[in-house]
Amino acid sequence: xxxxxLYSIFDRIRSKNPNITPEHILPGILIIFMHLPIxxxxxxxxxxxxxxxxxxxxxxxxxxxSEKTIMYIFVIVFLPIFPxxxxxxxxxxxxxxISF
Numbered sequence: 001x002x003x004x005x006l007y008s009i010f011d012r013i014r015s016k017n018p019n020i021t022p023e024h025i026l027p028g029i030l031i032i033f034m035h036l037p038i039x040x041x042x043x044x045x046x047x048x049x050x051x052x053x054x055x056x057x058x059x060x061x062x063x064x065x066s067e068k069t070i071m072y073i074f075v076i077v078f079l080p081i082f083p084x085x086x087x088x089x090x091x092x093x094x095x096x097x098i099s100f
Contacts, residue, residue: 052076 009029014020052075059069 049076 010025013025052072056069056072056076059066059072063069
């Protein structure tokens with residue numbers, strides 16, 4: 001699948017400029033693919049924080065403070081702090097998201 005995607009990208013670029021060889025564009029494509037897991041982890045961490053904030057607002061609005069509200073507050077407070085304690089193999093938020 002990845003090789004087919006790389007071939008289609010290379011084919012599209014080569015159709016515009018026939019002098020380009022795979023050695024010109026392959027390093028850039030590999031760098032993009034290497035950063036995809038890190039970008040996905042950061043995006044999921046941001047969505048987790050946003051959903052926790054919305055959860056706290058809605059939970060306090062409709063139910064008052066409960067155990068679930070305390071858990072949401074825990075996520076909001078400790079998610080930005082946790083990567084300073086543990087920097088995972090894939091970058092910032094990997095271990096904390098895996099633990100959830």
